[in-house]
Every structure is written in C-alpha cells, then in structure tokens.
Amino acid sequence: MAGLDWTYGVSTLRQWESADYEPSLPVSEKSNPLTRDIDQASAYSIVKMLQLCDSQMFQEEAGTTYQRLLSDQVVKTLMEVAKRVEVIIKDPQESCVVMSGCGTSGRLAFLISSGFNKALSQLNQSKVYSYIIAGGDRALLSSQEAPEDDPRLGVLSLKKVCEGKKRVLFIGISCGLSAPFVAGQLDFCLHHPEVYTPVLVGFNPAHQARDEPIQDCTFTFHSVVQRMQELAKSQKAFLINPAVGPEAISGSSRMKGGSATKILLEVAFSAAHAATFSNTPITYNGVLQHMKAYERTLDVTYSQTDGITTLVEAAGQSLRCSRHVYYLGWGSLALLGLIDASECTPTFGADYEDVRGFISGGYRELNNNDGPLTSLGPKFSIAHEDFLHLILPCLTDKDTVLLIYTHPDDVTEVGNMARRVREKTPNLHAVYHQADGDTAASLQQDDIKKLCLSTLKITWPREALASGTLQHMQRELSTKLVLNAVSTGAHVLKGKIYQNHMIDLQVTNTKLYRRATRLLQKLSACPEENCEEALLKAIYRVDMLTVEMTSSDITTHTCFARNSTKVVPLALVILLTSWSLVEAESHLKQQPIVREAVAQWMW
Numbered sequence: 001m002a003g004l005d006w007t008y009g010v011s012t013l014r015q016w017e018s019a020d021y022e023p024s025l026p027v028s029e030k031s032n033p034l035t036r037d038i039d040q041a042s043a044y045s046i047v048k049m050l051q052l053c054d055s056q057m058f059q060e061e062a063g064t065t066y067q068r069l070l071s072d073q074v075v076k077t078l079m080e081v082a083k084r085v086e087v088i089i090k091d092p093q094e095s096c097v098v099m100s101g102c103g104t105s106g107r108l109a110f111l112i113s114s115g116f117n118k119a120l121s122q123l124n125q126s127k128v129y130s131y132i133i134a135g136g137d138r139a140l141l142s143s144q145e146a147p148e149d150d151p152r153l154g155v156l157s158l159k160k161v162c163e164g165k166k167r168v169l170f171i172g173i174s175c176g177l178s179a180p181f182v183a184g185q186l187d188f189c190l191h192h193p194e195v196y197t198p199v200l201v202g203f204n205p206a207h208q209a210r211d212e213p214i215q216d217c218t219f220t221f222h223s224v225v226q227r228m229q230e231l232a233k234s235q236k237a238f239l240i241n242p243a244v245g246p247e248a249i250s251g252s253s254r255m256k257g258g259s260a261t262k263i264l265l266e267v268a269f270s271a272a273h274a275a276t277f278s279n280t281p282i283t284y285n286g287v288l289q290h291m292k293a294y295e296r297t298l299d300v301t302y303s304q305t306d307g308i309t310t311l312v313e314a315a316g317q318s319l320r321c322s323r324h325v326y327y328l329g330w331g332s333l334a335l336l337g338l339i340d341a342s343e344c345t346p347t348f349g350a351d352y353e354d355v356r357g358f359i360s361g362g363y364r365e366l367n368n369n370d371g372p373l374t375s376l377g378p379k380f381s382i383a384h385e386d387f388l389h390l391i392l393p394c395l396t397d398k399d400t401v402l403l404i405y406t407h408p409d410d411v412t413e414v415g416n417m418a419r420r421v422r423e424k425t426p427n428l429h430a431v432y433h434q435a436d437g438d439t440a441a442s443l444q445q446d447d448i449k450k451l452c453l454s455t456l457k458i459t460w461p462r463e464a465l466a467s468g469t470l471q472h473m474q475r476e477l478s479t480k481l482v483l484n485a486v487s488t489g490a491h492v493l494k495g496k497i498y499q500n501h502m503i504d505l506q507v508t509n510t511k512l513y514r515r516a517t518r519l520l521q522k523l524s525a526c527p528e529e530n531c532e533e534a535l536l537k538a539i540y541r542v543d544m545l546t547v548e549m550t551s552s553d554i555t556t557h558t559c560f561a562r563n564s565t566k567v568v569p570l571a572l573v574i575l576l577t578s579w580s581l582v583e584a585e586s587h588l589k590q591q592p593i594v595r596e597a598v599a600q601w602m603w
C-alpha cells in the first residue's frame with residue numbers, strides 16, 4: 001500500500017495484534033499504536049495516520065488470532081447471507097431484511113437500506129430493506145446514547161418493523177459487540193427461529209463480546225453471541241465479525257467500524273441483487289473481488305492526501321476560533337455529511353453548531369421513516385434552504401464551507417450555491433467525484449473551481465467490475481473517509497484529544513461510563529475505585545458523595561450525566577490535584593482546551 005513506509009514500519013501496523021498489547025481490552029476499545037502522537041501532529045501527519053489506520057482494515061489474516069475482512073470465513077458467511085437476501089427479494093410480501101444499530105451503526109443501516117431500496121424501486125420491485133436506529137429517527141441526526149442500553153426498546157422496535165412478516169433476516173450491527181439494544185433484538189430472534197434468522201455484524205472476536213450483566217435480563221451480549229455461534233454451525237444464525245484494528249481515536253467506531261459495516265453489507269446485498277436480477281451466481285471470487293474494489297477505494301481517496309490536508313487545516317482553523325464547518329451536499333453524499341456532522345457531538349463533545357450538514361432537497365431527499373423532523377428543534381433543519389436562511393446571513397470568512405457533489409450530475413445547483421456562499425466568504429472548498437475519462441468540458445465546473453479556495457477532485461477508474469451502483473457506493477465510502485478525516489483532524493487540531501483519546505467524552509451510557517473510568521485510570525494512574533469516585537463527584541458536582549449516589553446504578557449515573565458538561569476532564573483534574581470541585585471547575589474555565597488544562601501534571 002502506498003504510504004506504508006511513512007514513518008512507521010509493518011511491525012507498528014500489526015502491533016495491536018500481539019497478545020500482550022492492552023490484553024484486557026477488546027479490539028474496538030484498544031488504542032492504536034499508529035496514532036499515539038496524533039494530538040501533536042500536523043494536519044498532513046494526521047491524514048497520513050488516518051490512512052494507515054484505514055489500511056489496517058484490509059490487512060491479511062496472520063495466524064489464527066483474528067479473522068480479517070478478507071478472511072475465508074468472512075467471505076463464505078457473506079455468500080450465505082447474500083443467498084438469504086436473494087430469497088427475501090423474491091418474496092417481498094411475506095419477508096424482509098431488517099438492519100439495526102445504535103448511533104453510527106443505525107445511521108449506516110439507514111443509508112444502506114435507502115440505497116438498496118432505491119435500487120429495487122428503479123427495477124420496479126418492492127422494497128425489502130428496513131432500518132432501526134436506537135432512539136428513533138431523531139438519532140439519525142443527533143446524539144441519542146441512552147437508548148443503546150435498553151434491550152426492551154430494541155425488541156419493541158423490531159416487532160413493530162416486522163409486523164405481518166413470515167420471514168425476517170435480522171442484521172444486528174454493534175461494532176463492539178456490546179450494545180444491549182442489539183443484544184435484546186438478537187435474543188428475541190433466537191427465541192423465534194420460525195420467523196427470524198439473526199445475523200450479527202461487529203468488529204471484535206466472539207470471545208471479546210461484552211459480558212457485563214444487562215439490567216433485568218438473563219443474557220449478556222456475550223451469551224447471545226455464544227448461542228449464535230452454536231446455531232451458526234447449522235447456518236441458522238450468522239456472525240460476521242472480522243477485526244479491523246483499533247480506531248484512530250480510541251473507541252471511535254464511527255470510523256473503521258462504520259466503514260467496514262458499509263463494505264460488508266453492501267457486498268452481501270449487491271451479490272444478492274446481481275443473483276436475482278442479472279443471473280450472476282453468488283460466488284466466492286465474486287464476493288472477494290467486490291471487497292477488494294473497496295480496498296482500492298482507500299487508495300483512490302488517499303492519493304489526494306494534500307487536498308484532504310488542506311480541508312483539515314481549514315476546518316481546524318475554523319473550530320480553533322470557535323467558528324463553524326458546514327457541509328453542503330447533494331444526493332446520498334450529502335447524507336454522509338449529515339452523519340459525520342451528527343457524530344461530532346458524542347465523539348468530541350462538540351456543539352451541534354460546530355460542524356453541520358445540509359442536504360439538497362432536505363427531508364424529501366432523506367426519505368426517513370418519520371418524515372420531516374424540523375419541529376424537533378433548530379439542529380433538525382437540514383435543507384439547503386435552511387442553510388441559506390439561517391446560516392448564510394451570519395457567515396464569515398472564519399467559517400469553512402465544503403461543497404460535496406458528483407460531477408457532472410449536480411454542477412448547476414452547486415454553481416448557484418457556490419456563488420451565494422462566495423458573496424459572504426472566500427473560505428469555500430469543494431470535494432467532488434468524477435469518472436476517469438469524463439473530460440466533458442463543463443463551464444459550470446470551471447466556475448465552481450474559480451470560486452473555491454481548494455477543490456478536491458476524486459477520479460474513479462472505469463473498471464470492468466465497477467458497475468454504476470458499485471461506483472456510487474465507492475464514492476460514498478470515499479466521501480465518508482474524507483469527512484471523517486476533516487472532522488477528526490479539525491477536532492485534534494482544536495486540542496480535543498489527548499494522545500489518541502477523547503478526554504471530554506460524554507458519559508451517557510454504560511459503555512461510555514466504563515470507557516471514562518478506564519481512561520481516568522490510564523491518565524491518572526490511580527486505582528479504579530478512586531477513578532470511579534472522582535467520576536461520580538464530577539457527574540453529581542459534589543465534593544462528598546452521598547450514600548444515595550454511591551448506591552445508585554450506572555443507568556442513574558448516566559441519566560444524570562446527560563446534563564453535566566466536562567465530566568471526565570473535571571474528574572481528571574480532581575484526581576491529579578486533589579483540588580475541590582469548585583477549584584477544578586474554575587481551572588477548566590480558564591483553560592477550556594482540556595489537553596492543555598491537564599498537561600502540566602501529565603507531561
């Protein structure tokens with residue numbers, strides 16, 4: 001892979017696989033040795049680090065420790081899942097495919113189901129794909145972390161979507177094999193095998209599935225996985241759980257976890273569609289080649305490192321001076337902008353106004369289950385018209401605006417928007433996709449280029465395998481990689497990250513509570529007990545914890561934490577200094593960049 005020789009050797013790329021590397025953590029929670037110094041890196045180095053992290057997705061299997069994306073077993077399971085989907089497509093009245101997940105996993109379920117339903121509609125076929133996202137449609141555009149802990153809610157939403165169906169292929173997505181919401185749904189499927197065939201998509205080996213008790217349940221995620229493993233032997237359940245390596249920002253499964261989810265499901269569904277509509281049998285080689293086409297997507301995208309670096313620098317500068325980044329997109333590429341923007345709140349503790357996405361056509365284009373959500377508040381205004389009315393009048397040259405589109409499909413509209421934005425700010429950039437050899441001169445494209453400070457052109461080779469649909473899905477993945485780099489890089493440059501950990505994480509569900517406690521242990525070197533005590537003091541904003549507080553369960557703590565800010569930084573300062581809560585709070589107020597606020601005790 002191009003860039004492999006950049007700073008790191010192969011051993012660093014594979015270090016995370018060693019049995020003694022952070023042995024108590026599942027892969028999805030480990031910290032990536034490649035990005036240990038990302039918090040001190042330049043924009044260019046950040047992009048190169050992200051490239052290397054992403055390349056780990058396609059590393060070959062070494063030994064028997066971890067299954068990988070291209071492993072034999074993964075390819076074979078995808079073939080079997082594709083065959084089940086083929087059967088369902090042929091019987092749309094009685095059957096359906098349901099994808100479900102929390103946060104990014106649910107958003108990708110939405111993106112993928114929309115894309116494949118559209119493909120069916122274009123062939124005059126009935127739709128068979130549905131999505132479920134924990135917290136409902138509002139979670140498509142905003143952070144809703146608490147419902148992830150609720151298995152009953154998962155079951156209720158599954159029953160609702162499947163009403164009247166006789167055969168359901170249920171695909172539960174949980175990158176860390178950890179979300180109780182998904183565990184509940186899988187458990188329900190296992191109890192109703194006459195209707196449901198469960199498939200689990202995630203990125204840890206089965207033995208690393210979360211084994212923490214779930215409130216009022218007799219099962220854990222781990223026990224559900226064990227039952228599925230047993231049934232997988234007779235193909236009554238399927239596990240697709242290759243390891244893709246630790247995330248660039250520890251635990252941020254929106255990145256590789258999200259990308260790999262998109263790749264796996266699109267490969268399976270594309271194979272099923274090709275088998276049904278173009279008589280192309282589902283073969284091992286066909287599936288493998290399709291996966292490899294996605295590997296080339298990474299190369300095509302990261303061949304534009306300089307262009308991506310420019311965008312990271314621009315976005316970083318905007319965030320550093322408390323201004324904003326706006327993604328203005330067209331078609332499904334815009335959806336990737338909405339998704340990326342929505343993830344900044346839970347990942348970086350960002351305000352929804354820091355990074356915002358807008359889609360041409362608004363909710364009409366989004367076509368989500370619940371329709372327009374504008375009445376839920378200003379963060380749900382997502383149409384370009386909303387941008388023009390609400391944002392444009394106050395836009396300054398400190399804000400970064402990014403146009404995201406396909407050439408030549410969208411250029412007329414893009415040109416019009418570019419002119420409007422350019423009247424307010426020169427800080428306008430474009431990311432666009434174009435097929436190789438598509439040299440049709442376009443005056444509009446030239447105009448757009450002249451209006452933009454930078455343009456990132458991603459050119460797609462015309463490969464034999466790359467049908468229109470595959471090309472489109474590759475463009476989506478490529479856009480995801482670019483935007484993940486922009487928002488992650490910008491927040492790193494803003495000082496939101498310590499080493500490769502997000503310090504200011506929200507503590508709004510059990511997974512995040514555990515992650516926060518672990519992080520405090522790592523950074524303060526204090527015992528777990530003290531760290532949890534400091535965390536609770538920061539959540540409840542007290543110097544002395546009451547018995548009621550210490551005896552409450554994690555759900556109560558995380559509910560309370562929803563209204564507290566800077567919980568983990570506060571706990572860290574308390575641990576490192578033994579200051580009172582008020583002193584620690586005032587210190588953080590004076591130095592809002594958390595990394596700098598704690599640096600003096602940690603370097």
Ligand SMILES: O=P(O)(O)OC[C@@]1(O)O[C@H](CO)[C@@H](O)[C@@H]1O
Nearest residue numbers: 102103104105174175176179253
């Ligand atoms: O159940 P998963 O997929 O392991 O985790 C889902 C989740 O908690 O993790 C993501 C970020 O880490 C969020 O998008 C989402 O809320």
